[in-house]
Amino acid sequence: MPKTDLCDLLQTDYPLIQGGMAWVANACLASAVSNAGGLGLVAAGSMNADLLRREIRLAREQTDRPFGVNIMLMNPDVDALAAVVLEERVSVVTTGAGSPGKFIQAWKDAGIRVVPVVASVAYAKRMEKLGADAVIAEGTEAGGHIGELTTMVLVPQVADAVSIPVVAAGGIADGRGVAAALILGASGVQVGTRFLACDECCIHENYKQLVIKARDIDTMVTGRSGGHPVRTLKNKLARHLIELEKQGASFEEMEIIAVGSLRRAVQDGNLEEGSFMAGQAAGLVNDCLPAAQIIAGLFRQACSLLGGQMPVAVPGLRQELPAGGVR
16 A cells, blocks of 8 residues: 555545545444544535534544545635634645635644645645645546646646645546556545445435446536536536526526525535536446445455556655555
């Protein structure tokens, strides 16, 4: 099993962070991933402060391993959420949809690791200057809110530009993706879509089955024209939003239609009116497994691919892989 500087930073067995998926990543999923040796995240994107506090405390009842919280900085309750993270002394905070600059110092003073999601080299360098402990370089293959660059081109450029650990995200759902991320210069991976089809993930069964049955071409991106692109699985709602874009609808008009759609997918399994956010890696997901089995499988395959085959040292590795890989 490859040990990297990300494992040291997060105090995990595997260099893996579970994606901070709003409405999806609760205490149950986060604790399962942490118990399996990765870093589980409770996603605060759909929560108020009271609910986040309850989920953090519930996760602590279910694991004695480090776990984190993901905060979407456009959440109107972001100040209250940031305060809960401080008060509860979580191990790690990941952030998205904005700059965490005004919170970073307080979090770091409390011993909390800060790991923002970035979609460009410039933003990664800015986060490093602000004191981030690592960055998650997320490619456009990812589900949910996305940037423009692919994981393949974003990760090595970010890795060249900063001295802190880089976590690759977007399109990673098996050990081949993990191995590729390490070769590109990442110190670890963030995995989201694969955990949608996970025994401990509490989304509606309709959602899980859509992911499992998805083909390579079964996601689409809405909102590009308004500057708020979101990748989802194809369904009636997604196609309707695309048609509205073609007709020149504003972001505000589309937002009215889309509001509540992620909840309708996660909780109700509404196949027509739900927003089933998932990355392009859904085409690689063919079954539903326990989190521990998913994580072990990812790194067993990655180690088998990397062992004895590396033409150069993998950036971030602090432990040699055994010749012939891990079986």
